[in-house]
Amino acid sequence: MQSNGASAVPVLTFRGVSKRFGDVVAARNLDLDVDEGEFLSFLGPSGCGKTTSLRMIAGFEQPSEGDVYLMGERVNGVPAYRRPVNMVFQHYALFPHLDVADNVSYGLRQRRPRPDADAIARRVEAMLEKVRLAGYARRKIWELSGGQQQRVALARALINEPALLLLDEPLAALDRKLRREMQIELQNLQRDLGITFVLVTHDQEEALSMSDRVCIMRDGAIVQIGSPRELYDRPLNRYVADFVGKSNFFAGTLVETGRERVIVSLAGTLRVPAVGGPSVAGMARGQGISLSVRPEQMVLSRDPRSLPADSAVKLEATVRNRIFLGEHTEYLLHETRLGEFLALAPRQTEISEPAFDTGESIHVSWSANAALVLSNE
Amino acid sequence: MRIYAVAVYLFLYIPIGIIVLFSFNAGRHASDFRGFSVQWYGKVLSNPFAMEALTTSLLVAAFTAVFASVFGTMAALALQSVRGRARAIYDAAIYVAIMVPGIVIGIATLIALVTLFGHLNDALALLWPGPPDTAPRLNLGYGSLIAAHTLFTMALVIVIVRARIAGMDRSLIEASADLYATPFGTFRQVTLPQIFPAVLAGFLLSFTFSFDDFIIAFFVAGSETTLPVYVFSSIRRGVTPEINAIGTMVLGVSLTLLVIAQYLLRQRRDTDTGAPS
Numbered sequence: 090m091q092s093n094g095a096s097a098v099p100v101l102t103f104r105g106v107s108k109r110f111g112d113v114v115a116a117r118n119l120d121l122d123v124d125e126g127e128f129l130s131f132l133g134p135s136g137c138g139k140t141t142s143l144r145m146i147a148g149f150e151q152p153s154e155g156d157v158y159l160m161g162e163r164v165n166g167v168p169a170y171r172r173p174v175n176m177v178f179q180h181y182a183l184f185p186h187l188d189v190a191d192n193v194s195y196g197l198r199q200r201r202p203r204p205d206a207d208a209i210a211r212r213v214e215a216m217l218e219k220v221r222l223a224g225y226a227r228r229k230i231w232e233l234s235g236g237q238q239q240r241v242a243l244a245r246a247l248i249n250e251p252a253l254l255l256l257d258e259p260l261a262a263l264d265r266k267l268r269r270e271m272q273i274e275l276q277n278l279q280r281d282l283g284i285t286f287v288l289v290t291h292d293q294e295e296a297l298s299m300s301d302r303v304c305i306m307r308d309g310a311i312v313q314i315g316s317p318r319e320l321y322d323r324p325l326n327r328y329v330a331d332f333v334g335k336s337n338f339f340a341g342t343l344v345e346t347g348r349e350r351v352i353v354s355l356a357g358t359l360r361v362p363a364v365g366g367p368s369v370a371g372m373a374r375g376q377g378i379s380l381s382v383r384p385e386q387m388v389l390s391r392d393p394r395s396l397p398a399d400s401a402v403k404l405e406a407t408v409r410n411r412i413f414l415g416e417h418t419e420y421l422l423h424e425t426r427l428g429e430f431l432a433l434a435p436r437q438t439e440i441s442e443p444a445f446d447t448g449e450s451i452h453v454s455w456s457a458n459a460a461l462v463l464s465n466e
Numbered sequence: 467m468r469i470y471a472v473a474v475y476l477f478l479y480i481p482i483g484i485i486v487l488f489s490f491n492a493g494r495h496a497s498d499f500r501g502f503s504v505q506w507y508g509k510v511l512s513n514p515f516a517m518e519a520l521t522t523s524l525l526v527a528a529f530t531a532v533f534a535s536v537f538g539t540m541a542a543l544a545l546q547s548v549r550g551r552a553r554a555i556y557d558a559a560i561y562v563a564i565m566v567p568g569i570v571i572g573i574a575t576l577i578a579l580v581t582l583f584g585h586l587n588d589a590l591a592l593l594w595p596g597p598p599d600t601a602p603r604l605n606l607g608y609g610s611l612i613a614a615h616t617l618f619t620m621a622l623v624i625v626i627v628r629a630r631i632a633g634m635d636r637s638l639i640e641a642s643a644d645l646y647a648t649p650f651g652t653f654r655q656v657t658l659p660q661i662f663p664a665v666l667a668g669f670l671l672s673f674t675f676s677f678d679d680f681i682i683a684f685f686v687a688g689s690e691t692t693l694p695v696y697v698f699s700s701i702r703r704g705v706t707p708e709i710n711a712i713g714t715m716v717l718g719v720s721l722t723l724l725v726i727a728q729y730l731l732r733q734r735r736d737t738d739t740g741a742p743s
Binding site (some may be wrong): 174176186195251 | 481637647
């Protein structure tokens with residue numbers, strides 16, 4: 090299905106797209122390609138330009154500069170009702186004066202020539218079954234729960250078999266448990282139908298768990314695009330590392346540069362080897378950097394001899410606080426030169442060594458591969 | 467405090483109650499109740515002058531309501547895209563149209579129409595191919611009545627419909643466009659059904675205002691007689707139970723329409739989505 094010639098053309102392309110509202114730049118110089126069948130998320134805090142980007146794909150906004158292409162065709166100036174994309178709105182935007190079936194069939198009924206009533210009814214029925222709402226066709230919208238309304242909104246968009254489905258924070262209004270269920274349901278639907286999904290969210294967990302690729306945005310610009318694993322393991326800068334999962338950032342300076350291995354000086358006295366990463370390329374010696382070490386990469390022990398021999402650094406720290414998280418225990422540690430930082434100990438380590446207590450002095454290390462040099466951006 | 471409130475209500479409603487009561491009077495005189503009868507209703511319904519005035523009033527009210535609700539709705543929709551200072555000016559103009567006393571509208575419309583008709587009639591006489599005295603002449607009458615009433619009630623429709631549009635979820639319009647509906651398709655399938663209760667309420671209120679209006683009609687009716695004007699001229703010959711019967715019927719129709727309008731305006735809560743917010 091994906092190996093035919095047509096899939097070579099990206100479903101969506103942004104080339105130098107900018108959008109200004111008066112003096113406010115909502116999107117600046119965006120370049121992006123989304124392939125057929127892909128699940129891409131725009132991730133960022135509110136006001137980062139992710140919703141504006143989505144609205145430019147839908148056709149509710151037109152770019153101030155640059156070009157938007159859908160399936161290789163330039164669509165600047167093409168109104169929303171002539172674009173082969175459909176959207177699931179944040180608060181669903183279901184038509185309150187129509188019942189479930191009439192909401193779902195709305196897009197089909199706009200087609201010219203209009204499909205006959207039987208064909209529409211059959212497709213509505215099949216679609217409602219797909220979103221597990223069989224038997225709800227004649228219900229009023231306000232009789233449905235939030236999760237059911239969400240599925241009607243999804244059915245109303247998907248029945249048109251769009252080239253691209255846009256989702257604007259579709260799960261934000263649902264409670265935690267329902268959100269988890271809908272995330273799985275959305276992923277399954279996307280795989281079954283093979284439709285390209287573009288999701289906008291401010292929830293990093295949602296973006297990372299559902300998408301093939303995540304596009305992280307800040308102040309209207311794209312900071313980094315990559316698979317969730319790439320973003321987690323190789324963040325381009327401190328902003329991305331901070332947005333994708335938890336991390337400790339130690340302020341330092343670059344002592345020795347290199348493509349893969351560099352030496353960093355922390356707090357003026359500690360010299361530690363670290364991974365250079367993509368942001369080191371343009372840096373000179375003596376430049377201020379952030380050294381990122383994920384909490385789960387910290388190795389903790391009461392006995393300094395049981396720390397790995399190849400550790401990049403071995404420290405002595407005091408336990409300031411302990412939080413039990415089920416499969417992990419999170420420690421807030423304090424080291425005289427580095428200050429406070431977090432460490433995550435998996436449950437199994439407690440079998441060999443009982444949990445550390447608040448106030449206890451312990452030994453901490455991390456390996457050179459776990460420490461990543463990031464620009465301070 | 468309570469007695470005071472009761473007194474206010476009695477003061478307001480006793481005269482109306484008396485009119486309704488005496489319309490069922492079996493006797494000849496308005497001040498002397500002599501048992502229950504509906505004979506005065508029969509008299510009114512067989513009075514050709516009263517019936518002609520009623521027909522005029524109904525026709526004027528119907529046309530006024532149609533024009534006011536159509537133009538008022540169009541204006542309310544168009545005003546949505548007006549922003550800033552221009553919007554403030556339009557808003558002020560609409561509220562002024564509602565607040566201006568009927569007598570001012572009456573006099574202003576009269577002067578404006580008489581002046582305009584004067585010039586137009588001169589022009590028509592000049593252009594008319596036949597003898598000048600056979601040329602058509604524009605006069606006060608149905609047209610001027612409907613125009614003046616529409617002017618006044620249109621502002622009401624704008625205010626009512628705009629409140630409804632403001633309460634409407636804008637993303638519904640975008641959702642419709644996203645589902646391939648053209649702008650006109652969106653208007654027909656989403657906007658109009660959403661604002662229809664307000665349009666209908668505006669229609670009924672316009673009808674009631676036009677039907678009840680005396681002051682404006684008195685100035686611009688020309689040779690036509692509306693029901694309130696007829697009542698006024700009959701009263702000069704003394705208040706008969708017949709007048710009470712007309713009053714009671716007008717009251718009944720007006721109240722019914724107002725109640726329906728109120729009901730329509732309140733219905734909005736039921737038609738909104740129950741989307742959690």
